[in-house]
Amino acid sequence: MNFSDSEIVASILGDSGYDRVVEASAADIVLVNTCSIREHAEERVRKRLHQFSALKKKRPGLVIGLLGCMAERTKTALMEEEQILDLIAGPDSYRHLPQLLEEAGSGRQAIDTMLSADETYADIRPVRLGSNGVSAFISIMRGCENHCSYCVVPSTRGQERSRDAVSIVGETADLFRQGYREVTLLGQNVNSYAWSAGGKVMSFPELIGQVAEVSPLMRVRFATSHPKDMSEDLLRTIAAYPNICRAIHLPVQSGSNRMLDRMNRKYTREAYLERIRAIREIIPGCAISTDIIAGFCDETEDDHRDTLSLMEQAGFDSAFMFKYSERPLTLAAETLNDNVPAEVKERRLREIIALQQRLSLASNRRDIGKSFEALIEGTSKRSDDHYSGRNSRNKVAVFPKAKDGPGSYVIVKISGATSATLLGEVV
Numbered sequence: 569m570n571f572s573d574s575e576i577v578a579s580i581l582g583d584s585g586y587d588r589v590v591e592a593s594a595a596d597i598v599l600v601n602t603c604s605i606r607e608h609a610e611e612r613v614r615k616r617l618h619q620f621s622a623l624k625k626k627r628p629g630l631v632i633g634l635l636g637c638m639a640e641r642t643k644t645a646l647m648e649e650e651q652i653l654d655l656i657a658g659p660d661s662y663r664h665l666p667q668l669l670e671e672a673g674s675g676r677q678a679i680d681t682m683l684s685a686d687e688t689y690a691d692i693r694p695v696r697l698g699s700n701g702v703s704a705f706i707s708i709m710r711g712c713e714n715h716c717s718y719c720v721v722p723s724t725r726g727q728e729r730s731r732d733a734v735s736i737v738g739e740t741a742d743l744f745r746q747g748y749r750e751v752t753l754l755g756q757n758v759n760s761y762a763w764s765a766g767g768k769v770m771s772f773p774e775l776i777g778q779v780a781e782v783s784p785l786m787r788v789r790f791a792t793s794h795p796k797d798m799s800e801d802l803l804r805t806i807a808a809y810p811n812i813c814r815a816i817h818l819p820v821q822s823g824s825n826r827m828l829d830r831m832n833r834k835y836t837r838e839a840y841l842e843r844i845r846a847i848r849e850i851i852p853g854c855a856i857s858t859d860i861i862a863g864f865c866d867e868t869e870d871d872h873r874d875t876l877s878l879m880e881q882a883g884f885d886s887a888f889m890f891k892y893s894e895r896p897l898t899l900a901a902e903t904l905n906d907n908v909p910a911e912v913k914e915r916r917l918r919e920i921i922a923l924q925q926r927l928s929l930a931s932n933r934r935d936i937g938k939s940f941e942a943l944i945e946g947t948s949k950r951s952d953d954h955y956s957g958r959n960s961r962n963k964v965a966v967f968p969k970a971k972d973g974p975g976s977y978v979i980v981k982i983s984g985a986t987s988a989t990l991l992g993e994v995v
Contacts (some may be wrong), residue, residue, distance in 0.1 A: 575694030602638030759797030845878030863913030
């Protein structure tokens with residue numbers, strides 16, 4: 569979501585006459601887009617700002633601004649803590665950046681952190697930053713109303729609002745004409761997408777079907793789904809369109825019903841595993857990835873073992889795994905005790921990671937000998953003689969370069985695997 573927001577900001581400022589530069593040392597304005605999901609993300613922002621302070625000392629006229637969720641959460645307090653900041657803008661204030669920059673350039677502090685009930689930036693065509701020209705992100709909604717007890721997003725991004733479907737399908741078509749061959753539809757909970765027009769409400773299954781119909785050569789992915797809203801209607805829509813990728817990211821966070829209740833996730837372990845069963849039944853071979861939090865408030869060894877056993881039962885292909893860090897403005901921070909010792913969190917996280925590496929390796933090894941259609945994304949990071957591409961199941965394959973280049977579909981036969989990558993050759 570933050571990367572998508574940066575592309576929107578680049579478009580807005582480009583339309584106002586600003587040009588992008590590669591190095592901060594050549595810039596007149598430096599804007600840092602931020603995330604508040606985890607403490608580590610905010611620590612990295614603080615370090616980055618301290619690096620920019622050296623530039624500010626050399627060039628006092630340099631304007632430095634903070635954007636996004638951290639800006640929304642900390643607001644004016646950050647101006648006092650980080651003396652180099654000239655501008656703060658929340659995630660719903662990007663249209664005002666040209667005016668805010670004028671204020672900051674005249675020596676006044678510029679702050680706009682008002683959340684909106686209807687801003688979706690639907691009419692903004694993002695500038696594709698650092699794009700490989702093959703894959704692009706499309707934001708379809710903003711905000712969240714699930715209020716998971718550990719999550720700051722409802723406070724920093726506001727209530728859910730969906731972008732109109734016409735602009736989403738139109739952006740997809742534009743990207744296809746430009747040569748892109750894969751889009752990822754983004755939302756805090758895409759299952760909650762609901763756009764009203766002409767007395768009718770379009771759901772996410774209907775939207776993703778329309779996006780898929782732009783072209784059978786345009787792959788479609790989405791992130792992220794909430795397990796409580798993962799409908800069979802969506803699963804059947806995915807199964808009906810070959811170009812909707814066979815990969816679903818379904819964050820579980822914990823395998824313990826006690827923890828899920830404290831996290832306010834609104835589903836049980838049993839309900840989650842039922843959704844896994846439905847995915848396997850309706851979309852055979854679909855890859856499933858997840859998010860897992862280690863060491864949430866009051867988590868016991870039994871709760872931790874429940875998470876490990878659920879991972880085994882679900883057989884996740886991959887996962888994003890983190891230790892819990894308390895975030896201000898969340899229900900957990902206000903009502904629960906962050907009482908699992910740091911060393912226990914770290915040990916449990918190591919165990920989760922070790923198990924997932926074993927599961928991922930087993931998943932990838934099962935693909936040895938099989939052939940997949942891969943979309944070439946570019947040259948492999950480790951070898952100029954190899955390409956890297958993804959199959960429909962969101963698995964990365966590395967293979968020797970052939971005549972086809974980035975943006976092309978090739979059939980790759982898998983001959984080897986690590987826990988993160990498939991190895992093969994074009995056939």
